[in-house]
Amino acid sequence: MAVEKVEASLMDRESQAINRLLDWLRIPSISTDPEYKAEVRAAAEWCAAQLREAGLTTDLHETGSPDQPGHPVVWAHTDGPAGYAGPHVLFYGHYDVQPPDPLDLWESPPFEPVIKPADPGAQGEVPGERIVARGAVDDKGQVSMFLEALRAWHDETGSIPIKLSVLIEGEEESGSANLEKYLQDNKAALEKADICVISDTGMLSRTTPAITYGVRGLEYTEITLHSADQDLHSGLWGGRVPNPINELAKTLAKLWDDNGRVTIPGFYDDVLDIAPEEQQSWKQFEQGQVAALKKIGLDDSANRGESGFNAVEREWARPTCDVNGIWGGYTGAGAKTVIPAHATAKVSFRLVANQDPAKIAVLFKKWLDDNTPQGCRFEFTDFHGGWPGTVSTESPYLAAASRALASAAGTEPALIKSGGSIPVVGMLKKSLGLDTLLVGFGLDDDRMHSPNEKFELSCWRMGLRSHVRMIDEFAKMTV
Amino acid sequence: MAVEKVEASLMDRESQAINRLLDWLRIPSISTDPEYKAEVRAAAEWCAAQLREAGLTTDLHETGSPDQPGHPVVWAHTDGPAGYAGPHVLFYGHYDVQPPDPLDLWESPPFEPVIKPADPGAQGEVPGERIVARGAVDDKGQVSMFLEALRAWHDETGSIPIKLSVLIEGEEESGSANLEKYLQDNKAALEKADICVISDTGMLSRTTPAITYGVRGLEYTEITLHSADQDLHSGLWGGRVPNPINELAKTLAKLWDDNGRVTIPGFYDDVLDIAPEEQQSWKQFEQGQVAALKKIGLDDSANRGESGFNAVEREWARPTCDVNGIWGGYTGAGAKTVIPAHATAKVSFRLVANQDPAKIAVLFKKWLDDNTPQGCRFEFTDFHGGWPGTVSTESPYLAAASRALASAAGTEPALIKSGGSIPVVGMLKKSLGLDTLLVGFGLDDDRMHSPNEKFELSCWRMGLRSHVRMIDEFAKMTV
Numbered sequence: 001m002a003v004e005k006v007e008a009s010l011m012d013r014e015s016q017a018i019n020r021l022l023d024w025l026r027i028p029s030i031s032t033d034p035e036y037k038a039e040v041r042a043a044a045e046w047c048a049a050q051l052r053e054a055g056l057t058t059d060l061h062e063t064g065s066p067d068q069p070g071h072p073v074v075w076a077h078t079d080g081p082a083g084y085a086g087p088h089v090l091f092y093g094h095y096d097v098q099p100p101d102p103l104d105l106w107e108s109p110p111f112e113p114v115i116k117p118a119d120p121g122a123q124g125e126v127p128g129e130r131i132v133a134r135g136a137v138d139d140k141g142q143v144s145m146f147l148e149a150l151r152a153w154h155d156e157t158g159s160i161p162i163k164l165s166v167l168i169e170g171e172e173e174s175g176s177a178n179l180e181k182y183l184q185d186n187k188a189a190l191e192k193a194d195i196c197v198i199s200d201t202g203m204l205s206r207t208t209p210a211i212t213y214g215v216r217g218l219e220y221t222e223i224t225l226h227s228a229d230q231d232l233h234s235g236l237w238g239g240r241v242p243n244p245i246n247e248l249a250k251t252l253a254k255l256w257d258d259n260g261r262v263t264i265p266g267f268y269d270d271v272l273d274i275a276p277e278e279q280q281s282w283k284q285f286e287q288g289q290v291a292a293l294k295k296i297g298l299d300d301s302a303n304r305g306e307s308g309f310n311a312v313e314r315e316w317a318r319p320t321c322d323v324n325g326i327w328g329g330y331t332g333a334g335a336k337t338v339i340p341a342h343a344t345a346k347v348s349f350r351l352v353a354n355q356d357p358a359k360i361a362v363l364f365k366k367w368l369d370d371n372t373p374q375g376c377r378f379e380f381t382d383f384h385g386g387w388p389g390t391v392s393t394e395s396p397y398l399a400a401a402s403r404a405l406a407s408a409a410g411t412e413p414a415l416i417k418s419g420g421s422i423p424v425v426g427m428l429k430k431s432l433g434l435d436t437l438l439v440g441f442g443l444d445d446d447r448m449h450s451p452n453e454k455f456e457l458s459c460w461r462m463g464l465r466s467h468v469r470m471i472d473e474f475a476k477m478t479v
Numbered sequence: 480m481a482v483e484k485v486e487a488s489l490m491d492r493e494s495q496a497i498n499r500l501l502d503w504l505r506i507p508s509i510s511t512d513p514e515y516k517a518e519v520r521a522a523a524e525w526c527a528a529q530l531r532e533a534g535l536t537t538d539l540h541e542t543g544s545p546d547q548p549g550h551p552v553v554w555a556h557t558d559g560p561a562g563y564a565g566p567h568v569l570f571y572g573h574y575d576v577q578p579p580d581p582l583d584l585w586e587s588p589p590f591e592p593v594i595k596p597a598d599p600g601a602q603g604e605v606p607g608e609r610i611v612a613r614g615a616v617d618d619k620g621q622v623s624m625f626l627e628a629l630r631a632w633h634d635e636t637g638s639i640p641i642k643l644s645v646l647i648e649g650e651e652e653s654g655s656a657n658l659e660k661y662l663q664d665n666k667a668a669l670e671k672a673d674i675c676v677i678s679d680t681g682m683l684s685r686t687t688p689a690i691t692y693g694v695r696g697l698e699y700t701e702i703t704l705h706s707a708d709q710d711l712h713s714g715l716w717g718g719r720v721p722n723p724i725n726e727l728a729k730t731l732a733k734l735w736d737d738n739g740r741v742t743i744p745g746f747y748d749d750v751l752d753i754a755p756e757e758q759q760s761w762k763q764f765e766q767g768q769v770a771a772l773k774k775i776g777l778d779d780s781a782n783r784g785e786s787g788f789n790a791v792e793r794e795w796a797r798p799t800c801d802v803n804g805i806w807g808g809y810t811g812a813g814a815k816t817v818i819p820a821h822a823t824a825k826v827s828f829r830l831v832a833n834q835d836p837a838k839i840a841v842l843f844k845k846w847l848d849d850n851t852p853q854g855c856r857f858e859f860t861d862f863h864g865g866w867p868g869t870v871s872t873e874s875p876y877l878a879a880a881s882r883a884l885a886s887a888a889g890t891e892p893a894l895i896k897s898g899g900s901i902p903v904v905g906m907l908k909k910s911l912g913l914d915t916l917l918v919g920f921g922l923d924d925d926r927m928h929s930p931n932e933k934f935e936l937s938c939w940r941m942g943l944r945s946h947v948r949m950i951d952e953f954a955k956m957t958v
Contacts, residue, residue, distance in 0.1 A: 216714060220814040229776030235695060235899030238829050239739075239784045239799030241777060245824075246735070246802050253732030256725070260718075297708030298720060302854030305718045320718030323725050324817050329804035330825060335699040335862045337827055337900075338803050345724075346809060348816055350717050375781025383814045420714030421816075 031096035063178035071170030087194035094172035105451035149467035201440030212438035214417035217351035218385030315419035386426030404469035510575035542657035550649030573651035576614035584930035628946035680919030691917035693896035696830035697864030794898035865905030883948035
């Protein structure tokens with residue numbers, strides 16, 4: 001069978017494949033820093049060349065405006081074999097990296113990648129090797145698994161066996177400012193895709209791969225409560241007029257009831273229930289909660305949230321409201337007896353399917369109007385956010401990817417969700433109606449965004465085999 | 480009668496008296512700025528010379544330690560006439576001033592005092608003149624009324640008719656750091672006083688003088704709520720663990736009940752009721768509330784506080800709890816989805832007789848212990864504060880001062896209290912058991928601490944006559 005031939009070739013070409021990745025890692029494609037504009041483009045061109053060598057029609061698409069040019073999108077496409085009846089797959093990744101600061105904490109220069117043995121004495125370490133460099137796992141190393149899988153298919157069989165579009169952006173680490181417009185401008189090409197695959201997430205453990213089939217959405221706001229038009233002396237005015245800090249605290253406190261539920265009317269209207277099968281399969285992950293709390297300095301007394309749900313359910317399937325910042329009045333050293341004219345809070349909501357961030361903003365705004373303390377007024381700023389993205393556990397693409405990972409890893413992948421938000425997932429869902437499978441091979445301790453970022457070669461190998469197998473599984477499907 | 484002779488002499492000597500004050504105002508005695516150390520001492524020496532010329536035994540008392548020398552206290556004393564059986568009066572004032580910044584907003588240089596006509600077109604202005612300079616009203620101008628009264632008594636009668644101690648400090652505008660120790664060190668001399676008089680407050684209006692017979696005390700704290708030992712990602716942890724900002728808001732909100740009363744058990748135990756006569760006499764002041772609110776941009780809907788009390792009662796006779804500052808998490812521009820490790824609030828209490836700031840601190844600390852959110856811990860800092868100070872409305876000294884002001888002004892003085900705290904009043908009460916009468920002649924629009932500080936000469940004249948008469952009234956008393 002073709003897939004076995006392709007897989008068998010991987011070992012023969014491994015050192016060349018790793019050397020290619022090291023070449024890419026040597027290009028400091030720091031998208032947030034204008035000084036590195038040329039290097040960012042060089043990394044895009046390097047990536048485009050790989051895709052061309054794998055036989056895809058490839059181009060760099062410029063982004064932004066003449067006044068504010070963005071970094072290019074690497075775009076590639078193949079229609080697949082003649083008569084192909086399977087799904088059209090979109091692969092998304094990014095070729096830009098985080099700045100390497102603080103430089104003095106790196107054990108080797110961030111853009112001089114090295115292969116190091118895994119620490120033999122470290123607890124829980126499996127012997128092996130790792131690549132240490134900025135971008136090793138986020139995301140060049142993970143994209144390279146996909147690129148090498150394409151190359152192997154192309155070299156061993158002469159073609160890619162699926163209809164595939166590839167979108168590798170260069171602004172993920174600096175906010176993806178031009179991505180939404182890019183998706184809109186290229187809607188015609190993109191909305192024909194059936195499923196998106198992204199390799200930018202993590203495994204359950206070093207030996208168990210994972211598919212993340214849902215992320216939460218986000219609505220982010222800032223609210224300022226005003227009262228008097230000037231700061232007041234708390235001696236002359238304390239107890240006589242509303243103090244915006246007192247009143248803001250009282251208002252915020254009303255956002256949650258005694259069961260930890262958000263009190264905004266309509267907030268839960270669009271929330272989907274957790275399916276009984278999901279609830280059952282998530283039980284295995286609940287065991288890790290005590291250890292997870294310990295890592296952040298907490299004991300089991302901090303294991304709390306919305307009543308009736310455990311920690312995994314709270315993170316993966318329940319919406320939340322959190323105050324991410326608050327300030328008002330005197331915040332320096334010592335004492336100052338001021339009643340400030342205003343006080344501000346950043347209030348965000350993590351959303352789950354099928355909540356709409358714009359609708360949540362409207363509900364919150366109305367709730368503030370209804371709960372404005374007497375003698376005060378609220379100022380409301382909507383920073384927007386993103387849609388949640390969830391793939392049905394019944395999805396045939398999820399099943400196909402699971403089979404591929406099980407075969408590559410020798411063990412069933414964990415089907416997990418994440419409480420975080422990955423903006424591109426929400427954008428693809430909202431702009432194109434496209435579901436995303438997050439199939440990543442990073443580990444918790446890979447030091448993404450930190451000095452000495454690394455990627456274990458054992459994980460890279462598993463990811464490479466998984467991509468080879470996913471392509472095969474998608475090729476076998478009929479849409 | 481002697482007092483009439485003394486009073487009659489005031490007009491003859493007025494321009495010399497004003498010129499003396501202008502000389503004092505030319506000395507930039509800015510106590511908070513070490514650059515002006517010599518000028519602060521010069522202002523003390525100027526003041527001491529005046530007291531010596533009025534026949535008092537006068538000295539400069541050094542304060543602070545050899546390592547951290549303070550500004551001197553001007554100390555003066557007279558035993559009064561042989562066989563004097565009246566009260567021993569302590570007069571307190573300060574000779575230091577606030578820095579004059581921002582300089583560019585002054586219409587004339589702050590330390591080049593000028594006499595200007597009152598704005599003829601300004602609404603509510605009474606024709607007359609004013610002195611414009613830093614310190615014009617706070618407090619050199621007010622102390623000069625007392626100094627000139629002494630001088631007049633001395634020059635016209637050959638002596639001061641009462642037993643009098645004088646304490647003019649040079650650190651009031653920089654926190655009175657050495658005053659409490661000074662009071663302790665000089666307890667033997669000071670605790671023999673019967674009543675303290677301070678001229679550093681205001682009149683009810685341009686034509687009605689006021690005696691402030693009570694100020695609120697203060698207890699000031701800072702509380703920090705901790706949860707995890709690090710900042711957390713609100714996607715991965717939101718809804719699963721306590722968010723210190725959410726929890727701090729919920730805890731603070733519990734400090735007040737629906738009637739605006741502080742919920743800390745025991746908080747009201749030592750609060751004295753408002754006497755029915757006070758309640759009756761304060762009704763006249765309640766009329767000014769709407770206008771006062773309008774000045775700070777509020778309408779009557781903001782006229783709220785503890786149920787069952789009006790605004791005057793809330794400010795003068797009821798304790799409060801105010802959050803004077805709050806901060807935690809992300810406070811920059813835009814969105815950051817953090818759950819911070821901690822959040823902090825500055826929480827202060829205005830206290831009324833007979834509340835003890837140290838006892839309130841203990842009660843609040845216990846309340847925090849009892850209300851610590853699960854999975855969190857409070858850190859508590861006590862910045863202390865000061866005792867409230869209230870003179871009984873039955874006090875014979877208050878009656879004597881009232882008679883003096885009524886005679887000097889041709890109208891009964893208003894008996895008022897203040898919601899603010901004057902630290903020296905609390906210190907004198909706590910250290911020496913001494914009550915204080917606040918007999919000041921400033922106006923609301925005198926721009927204390929601001930550019931173009933001024934003192935109306937009509938007020939200065941009324942204050943000077945009032946001091947002459949107060950000395951006479953005290954001299955007529957038998958203790």
